[in-house]
Amino acid sequence: MAPVKKKAGGGKKKAPAFYCGAEDLEPFGFAMNDIIKTPLGVTGTVIGVKYESAEQKETGRVWVRYQNGHEAPLEPRLGAGLMSALGYRRCSEADHIRRDVEHSEAAAKKKGDEEKLISQIMAFKEAGLPIPEELIPKSKEKKVKKKDGDAKKKKK
Secondary structure, X not given: OOOOOOOOOOOOOOOOOOEOOHHHHHHHOOOOOOEEEOOOOOEEEEEEEXXXXXXXXXXOXXXXXXXXXXXXXXXOOHHHOOOHHHOOEEOOHXXXXXXXXXXXXXXXXXXXXXXXXXXXHHHHHHHOOOOOHXXXXXXXXXXXXXXXXXXXXXXX
8 A cells, every 4th residue: 555645735644544355354363344352341343454554564453443433443463462362352153143133124224214205205296295394305514614714804
């Protein structure tokens, strides 16, 4: 991977991407989307490996996404020894199946809700009635950043 460059506007550097291949995760003993239990008993899902330098594989760290949405690296680096010896464990297949079933059920519920909404809108259209505002999906608006000069003018 090429070195990360600064943005043209002088902004922050972009964080390096996660490496998700089996060859990157194999030295740690995990696979992509494995559910991991840390030595403290907290569970997270493997989202990939980040390297300080892509050429130096020994600088890799496994990153996980915890249930609250936070993403963080696991403590030991690749050279620190086997992850299982340090207390990091892959959860059972039952936990993985349970997670997959929950994701499938959530997707099915979302699809059912969308189909119900569409059928309600179509019923109003076929009857020649106006569609109620609460049935019309809200569009996502982009936030407009104000320039510093505009903020100073308003303060005066």
